Amino acid sequence: MKILFDSMSPADTKQSEYQDVSGLCSRIIQCKSACKVLSPLTDVSAVGADAEVQGAMLMEELAALLSQSSEACQAEHFLDSVLQGCDGAAHHFCLVIAAALLTTTNSAAQTASQDFLLDWLQRKPSELQxxxxxxxxxxVIDLSKRHLKFRDAYCVVLKNWASDMEYSISDGEWVQTSTNQTSVSFQxxxxxxxxxxEACPSLREGVVKExxxxxxxxGDFDVRGLSVWGDLLSIINK
Structure with a gap:
């Protein structure tokens, strides 16, 4: 897992260091090495070449674990272990997850892997935020357009961010109050x-209504600073 997801690890890690899983690690090393050589020749991707390779391999591993009906718990344990192992490289892990979810699915197994990954992500609200x-x-918008589950979870995240805000008279702006949440400005x-x-026009009516x-x-006030929902509506309706 460390070789697969640690973008800082050298591509020429000696196979002898991992004799117990030498075949898998050898393939991972080959993929990472090829990725480093070929990435300057490819079009710039939204997630980066490293994350694309790692995302594809993550999907392969999930598909293998989920191919047996009894392995769902192992697939979840695998993802939890990867998350724990990526401590300190959270942003890169997010890119890998995004790459996996944006991978074109050509089989029912790949679709099931993405569904499982989406369900797992919804159970990890801090990672989703x-x-x-x-x-x-x-x-984020590409993920919302590709996956209804992600779009719904994204909407929940946005509403949670808003509900955690209060108006600061000194700053003249809405600010987040919780130190446990990811800091996001009102802008x-x-x-x-x-x-x-804009990306999902069909959402507008439901979002505005909510x-x-x-x-x-x-209190249904139309004065700025009295309701974060009212101020959001004012901007959206413009």
């Missing part, structure tokens, strides 16, 4: 909402 806040907006929050609604309900629950 980190993905949504740190990945390029265009990449960034509105950019996320606008990008999502924000209206939340605004009414805050």
């Amino acid at each position: 980190h993905m949504c806040s740190t990945l390029p907006a265009t990449l 960034r929050l509105t950019e996320h909402f606008l990008a999502l609604l 924000l209206n309900v939340l605004k009414i629950s805050d």
Whole structure:
């Protein structure tokens, strides 16, 4: 796992260091080496060549684990272990996850692997929030257009960010109050909402309706700074 997901590890790691899984590690080393050589010759991707290779291999491993009906728990344990092993490289891990979810599926097994990965991600709210806040907006939107599950989870993340904000009179802006959440400014929050609604126009009516309900629950004021939902609506309706 360390060789597969650690982007800083050398591509020429000696096979003798991992005799117990030498075949797998040899293949991983070959893929990483080829990736490093060929990446300057390829078109620039949204996630990067390394993440594309690692994402494809992640999908292969999940498909192998899920091919047996009794291995779902092992697949989850595998993902949990990878997540734990990527401590300190969270952004790169997010890119790998995105690459895996954007991989073109050609079989039922690959589709099942992506569904499993989406379900696992929904059970990891902190990782999902980190993905949504740190990945390029265009990449998050691509994931939302590709996967309904991701889009729904993304909407929940945006509403959670908004609900955690309070108006700072001294700053003249909405700011997040919880230190446990990924820090997102109100401007960034509105950019996320606008990008999502532009990419998925069918969402607009439902989102506006829901924000209206939340605004009414805050007192239905149209004065800036009294309701984060009202201020969001004001920007969206423009």
